[in-house]
Amino acid sequence: MERTSLSIVAAAAATALLVAGCGALGGEGEAAPQDGAEASSSGVDAAQGGDGGEQGEGGGRSPAEALDFTAPTVGGGEIDGAELQGEPVVLWFWAPWCTICRGEAPGVADTAERYEGEVEFIGVAGQGEAAAMEEFVASTGTDGMRHIIDEDGSIWSGFDVTTQPSFSFLRTSGTFLTYTGKMSDKEIDDRVASEVLAE
Template identity: 50%
Template sequence: MRARTALPVALTVILLGLTGCGAGSGADDDAAGASRSSSASPAQPPASSDTSRNATPGPAVPEALRFTATTVDGKPFDGSTLAGKPTVLWFWAPWCPKCKAQAAETAKVAADRVGEVNVVGVAGLDKNAAMKDFVADTGTSSFPHLSDEKGDIWKRFEVTEQSRYVILDKDGKTVYEGVLPGGQGLAEKVAGLTG
């Protein structure tokens, strides 16, 4: 029987020792506890703290790149994703022989500069089905092509005819706008923006 009564007494003594009973008056202990918890609070982030502040912020999006569109494949496209890198916008029409002649060089520049430069085709002046056929026929599916049937992006960049390039620097400023027959000179213009 003694073992049964000794256990509760031993537990009571241990618990009283852990709670600090007899270490001081209750008022002093409460003040010390409050002081400890308030001094520890600033080290802890507030409950509504935004952990993204430690993340590297993305580049500022220039006005020229604040647009949305749909690709010829029907996927949504956000122009702000182009911010921070030089960008080649290639304005073409599916029935245009000059545009077909530019396709190979444009695709080569896109492949050679992956990760350094954005290359985006902006198709217009026809229906989306013809645009999809053009991309397949010219082998330019390695970079996005926007379906601009209504001409909204063409107007945004003041493009009035097909087979035009608009080249933007990393800050979204137009550094070139014009025709490059067969795409000749495109690689050199892009190299000047990345080197």
Template identity: 45%
Template sequence: MRARTFLPAVLAAALLTVTGCGSDGGTDSGGDAQAAPPKASSSAPSGEGEGEGEGDGADKAQVPEALNFTGTTVDGRPFDAKTLAGKPTVLWFWAPWCPKCRAQAAETAKVAADHQGNANVLGVAGLDKNAAMKDFVSQTGTDNFTHLSDESGEVWKRFGVTEQSRYVILDKDGKTVYEGVLPGGEGLAGKVAGLTG
């Protein structure tokens, strides 16, 4: 009986070792990013992303430390940021009651639609309850891309975000290339276009 449990444990340990080695290569790229310490934990188990093709890039690309987090979408689905690996990524930190965030919504949704398949856009909602977050997404027409419900603020802390209406833009290697406010989303399209070629 003991041999039966020992062998699967050894195999699992070997798989974890091989898998861990494969993802360490991306750490150097993300390590220089202007993000909070990468050891921040998430509030939800890992799972699949919402988009159908999102996992394809993660399988081929090494996952940088910046994208080593999980969460839950405003629709209650598990989300694993590893699905964003290999493409430039816009993280849009917003709050449902924020007028500046509401003003950024249309441009952010347009950028997500225009760059679908070439870049990722991920909304990270915080500073309120999930019901308000869902209402914001519905009211602003930003349902064409994924939004995390970060009620606990774990993803905000991970990227050192202390106020709403903020963008963090990562290049395809997970390095932060821009962090700040873009009133009305002005300039977002150009920044993303510069990363997608």
């Protein structure tokens, strides 16, 4: 009887891990929403999340504080966050082991290409080794974008990101809005139009 109970518990745990997908830090915990994104904002009033997702005020640092970093990039070089202040930018937060991030990567790359010269798309990679991040970029076709390596999680934290994938839309006013969860190409387009280019 005890062995049967243990088998049932093990099966339930395995199912929970499969359902969680690319949830919280380290791939454990609650999965990110799949049918829309949840939003939090900094420096502005909260806006409606994707597909009616819940939203709230960002609890992280101010926009200037969030961009107060210098970090290495995938493939070499570095990026100074201050150069993004007041620029139309979309930050895409991903992890190299995240299957959801890998699945949405081609769409993100296509969207970045469509907005080239208007809005810069930058990946923010975390929770992995640099070699794995390089492989992810090369194999997903996202090598046309710059990708920041968030070595200690401080950049994710500054943008109120606790799980991947997430997106942060930086406005020319210097404010930003962060959405947690997978976003379709259309949802990204809608957010770029309403949150970035509308100003």
